[in-house]
Amino acid sequence: MKKFTSIIAALLVLGSMPSMAQTQKGSILIKNATVITITNGTLEDTDVLVENGIIKKVGKNLSASNVQTIDATGKFLMPGIIDAHSHVGLDAVNEATSPITSEVKMEDVVNPYDVGIYRALAGGVTISHAMHGSANAIGGQNITLKHRFGTSNPQDLFMQDAARTIKFALGENPTRVHGRGNNNQPRTRMGVEAVIRNGFNEAIQYKKTWEDYNAALKKKGATPIPPKFDTRLQTLVDILDGKIIIHCHSYRADEIYMLINVCREFNITNIVFSHVNEGFKVAPELAEYTMGASIFADWWAYKFEVYYSTAYNAAILTKNGVVTSINSDSGELIRHLYHEAGKAQRYGELTDDQTLALITINPAKQLGIADKVGSIEEGKQGDLVIFNEHPLSVYAIPQMTFVDGVKYFDINTDANDMRIKVSATDAVEPIFLKEHDERCMHGVDFFFTNFGRNLFEHSH
Amino acid sequence: MMKFRAILYTVALALSPILAQAQFDGEFIKPRNGRFLLQNATIVTVTKGTIQNGSVLIANGRIEAVGTNVAAGDAEVIDCSGQFIYPGMFDGGSQLGLVEVGSLAETQDYAEIGQVTPNMQALVAVNPNSIAIPVTRVSGVTTILATPSGGMFPGTAALINLNGYTPDQMYAGFKGVILNFPSSARRSTWDRRSDEDVKKDAEKAQKNLNDIWERATTYHQLVSAKAALPYYPEMEQLAKVVSGELPLLVEVNAASDIELAIKWLENKEIKAILTGVAEGWRVADKIAAANLPVITGPMLAIPTRQSDRFDASYTNPGKMAKAGVKVVIRSNDSENTRNLPFNAGFAAAYGMGKEEALKAVTINSAEVFGVADRLGSIEVGKDATLFVSTGDPFETRSQIRHVFIDGFRVPMSNRHIRFYQEFLERSPGLEKN
Structure with a gap:
């Protein structure tokens, strides 16, 4: 009995220890593929060698000993697809209790068991930006995930070397939750601007309080009282200091222009607009003052602020020089982002390279990871996907997906059921007719129990 | 004074050509009918093979001639060299025209209050001027089944063409009563009822359904016996299903529910079509054995x-x-019904094959809706409802060049395209000067 207790105790200690273990890194040699590098054109009959998770060599007739070789003759190899706006692998999305919640971190709610991560891999997606929801003008801090599916440790999914990012949100969602839902500012787009402006100004004061304190400390014999530490304001200070990239949920041209102006005033240049349905109306401004736009291929009319949209958004933005990406914001769309990107060819006839950049190097730039992923280049991380046909064909099917040179999806050998945890509470496995579309507003339904209708049907 | 008046006249005279013009620029392109010859195309007839370097003559709203040697006569010639002609694509189920802005209840005309409202007519609520209609039809989707949703019998769906200024001008000749078959599935991942509640709800719904059906059958028998009955529009409509005048569109998705639905339909001599059928693959042989056609989709959906x-x-x-089931594909979308061909593309890639997937959005649909004498293929005598594309219309990189609906050449324009035209090179750009 005593022994048993001590084993339990030992397990508890082990379980509570933060995992500092290295995630798995693989080596692989992919031969004779049509290699779509993204940044250096398309190379026929080319080999790619990954060693210890890093692309070592791209060229012809490569060989390596003790490395598994895959013959990809007739197949297409492209970098792992990157989704700059996702909520896959998260247990919670919105901390909808205040218009500013910059202290909240999505890394605290990562769920490695979400089979949605595997389904994303089956669509060639190796990295997703797991974001806070759109309930607050300034939401929580996001986490960039690498889809190392199969682990039960959330930290194994973190892209540790990714840039820090934070969610902002403009328009209908924050004004509905706080203004119309709770009778707090903001209820209008004026209020959203004021909330953000107030936040930044308060952060400047907070920063000065600490600077004054630190300066006072240096005086001989001084015993100043330290100011109270505030994670919420410190995070805003980090934004002002350029340490965090803003990813802002936005739709209308006026609100996009508003935040561009606020950011210019506070000397913030690290800002990406997300959704941006009316980004095409302020494309020159987005090109000049921001890190770009991360959009839906064709979603529109699901709410009023997206009624005046166009599926030509990607083409207009790209041709105006805006760094543009196409994201999913959906556990369904993330499975076929290559197809979503393809629609930018239907609507505006972008070239293959322009179109594939929308889901690779461009989102990598927006997440501050373009030096590590987003193209097939020597020295970059071995995140790769093999397609049977050109990835912009509607008939293309991903065959294998690699993260850090490790294969996490293989269409020919994977089991049908890829769950790594089965719920004990489900007597029979539930059947869902659809995933709830809206993940951005997930977790705020308790604010609206009196509305009598489902406000969340399409409220991205 | 005289001089002043003369000046005034002169000025007025000089301005008059301008004044005669309206206060706006440009001209609106309307749908127009007439005689058109689509020349030198690859014609994918769907039912009669593919014709190389062929032409299609459109006149009086019909396909008057198809072949390699068709004279233009006085028809307007449209050169389609290197391009492809396909019959217009059908969406087997969509809310297009029944809703304008998804989240705004004021614009949601697809779901009436109540469980038994089969007399609610989708055709009544279709907005011919919905902004989403021209957005959809330039994709080559020309014909959709506008479907109400909501209660157990939410209403009567109507097949419409995506051109016309009144619902009657759009009506394409098929109506069907919708039944949401009792479901043991969850509506979405937000449906958090307990397993027991889901089961109880389904059982209760099944009992309700049987009661309602019995009432409809009785109503039909009484009407057939020429009984004088009080006004009962719900039963009047359901009696048309009992009599076989209108088909029943049975929305059912979970495998066990599909089996129950097949059993439920077994002894009823009605025309039935299964819709949704998300888990059809689990019981495909049983659906085939029951000889029930299926309208399924979207393909771009998560597994159940x-x-x-x-x-x-x-x-x-x-x-x-x-397994031998006649399959029709639907988007079950509204504003993005234009994604129907891409759903078909995914079906094709994942096992259905291109030819069968094309049928599932053309001739199969026409047959299931009983309009194959007029729609669903490129054949002489059929309605001129077709489109011209630069390639396979399921491929995103293909461009749709021309769309004809009922012989009307519809403008290749809509609000999405006009935004592109206005904002691609905005004026002024970044700087005002």
């Missing part, structure tokens, strides 16, 4: 179960077709 293979929704139509 966490344990399912990632591609369960993509492969579903192909598996049913292989």
Whole structure:
């Protein structure tokens, strides 16, 4: 009995220890593929060698000993697809209790068991930006995930070397939750601007309080009282200091222009607009003052602020020089982002390279990871996907997906059921007719129990 | 004074050509009918093979001639060299025209209050001027089944063409009463009822359904016996299903529910079509044995179960077709009904094959809706409802060049395209000067 207790105790200690273990890194040699590098054109009959998770060599007739070789003759190899706006692998999305919640971190709610991560891999997606929801003008801090599916440790999914990012949100969602839902500012787009402006100004004061304190400390014999530490304001200070990239949920041209102006005033240049349905109306401004736009291929009319949209958004933005990406914001769309990107060819006839950049190097730039992923280049991380046909064909099917040179999806050998945890509470496995579309507003339904209708049907 | 008046006249005279003009620029392009010859195309007839370097003559709203040697006569010639002619694509189920802005209740005209409202007519609520209609039809989707949703019998769906200024001008000749068959599935991942509640709700719904059906049958018998009955529009409509005048569109998705629905339909001599059928692949042989046609979709949907293979929704139509089921594809969308061909593309890639997937959005649909004498293929005598594309219309990189509906050449324009035209090179750009 005593022994048993001590084993339990030992397990508890082990379980509570933060995992500092290295995630798995693989080596692989992919031969004779049509290699779509993204940044250096398309190379026929080319080999790619990954060693210890890093692309070592791209060229012809490569060989390596003790490395598994895959013959990809007739197949297409492209970098792992990157989704700059996702909520896959998260247990919670919105901390909808205040218009500013910059202290909240999505890394605290990562769920490695979400089979949605595997389904994303089956669509060639190796990295997703797991974001806070759109309930607050300034939401929580996001986490960039690498889809190392199969682990039960959330930290194994973190892209540790990714840039820090934070969610902002403009328009209908924050004004509905706080203004119309709770009778707090903001209820209008004026209020959203004021909330953000107030936040930044308060952060400047907070920063000065600490600077004054630190300066006072240096005086001989001084015993100043330290100011109270505030994670919420410190995070805003980090934004002002350029340490965090803003990813802002936005739709209308006026609100996009508003935040561009606020950011210019506070000397913030690290800002990406997300959704941006009316980004095409302020494309020159987005090109000049921001890190770009991360959009839906064709979603529109699901709410009023997206009624005046166009599926030509990607083409207009790209041709105006805006760094543009196409994201999913959906556990369904993330499975076929290559197809979503393809629609930018239907609507505006972008070239293959322009179109594939929308889901690779461009989102990598927006997440501050373009030096590590987003193209097939020597020295970059071995995140790769093999397609049977050109990835912009509607008939293309991903065959294998690699993260850090490790294969996490293989269409020919994977089991049908890829769950790594089965719920004990489900007597029979539930059947869902659809995933709830809206993940951005997930977790705020308790604010609206009196509305009598489902406000969340399409409220991205 | 005289001089002043003379000046005034002169000025007025000089301005008069301008004044005679309206206060706006440009001209609106309207749909127009007439005689058109689509020349030198690859014609994908769907039912009669593919014709190289062929022409299609459109006149009086019909396809008057198809072949390699068709004289233009006085028809307007449209050169289609290097391009492809396809019959217009059908969406087997959509809310297009029944809703304008998804989240705004004021614009949601697809779901009436009540469980038994089969007399609610989708055709009444279709907005011919919905902004989403021209957005949809330039994709080559020309014909959709406008479907109400909501209660057990939410209403009567109507097949419409995507051109016309009144619902009657759009009506394409098929109506069907919708039944949401009692479901043991969850509506969405937000449906958090307990297993027991889901089961109880389904059982209760099944009992309700049987009661209602019995009432409809009785109503039909009494009407057939020329009994004088009080006004009962719900039963009047359901009696048309009992009599076989209108088909029943049975929305059913979970495998066990599909089996129950097949059993429920077994002894009823009615025309039935299964819709949704998300888990059809699990019971495909049974659907085929029951000889029930299926309208399924979207393919671009998550699998119904966490344990399912990632591609369960993509492969579903192909598996049913292989088992011998007649399959029609739907988007079940509204504003993005234009994605119907891409759903078909995924079905094709994941096992259905291109030819069968094309049928599932053309001739199969026309046959299931009983309009194959007029629609669904490129054949002489059929309605001129077709489109011209630069390639396979399921491929995103193909461009749709011309769309004809009922012989009307519809403008290749809509609000999405006009925004592109206005904002691609905005004026002023970044700087005002």
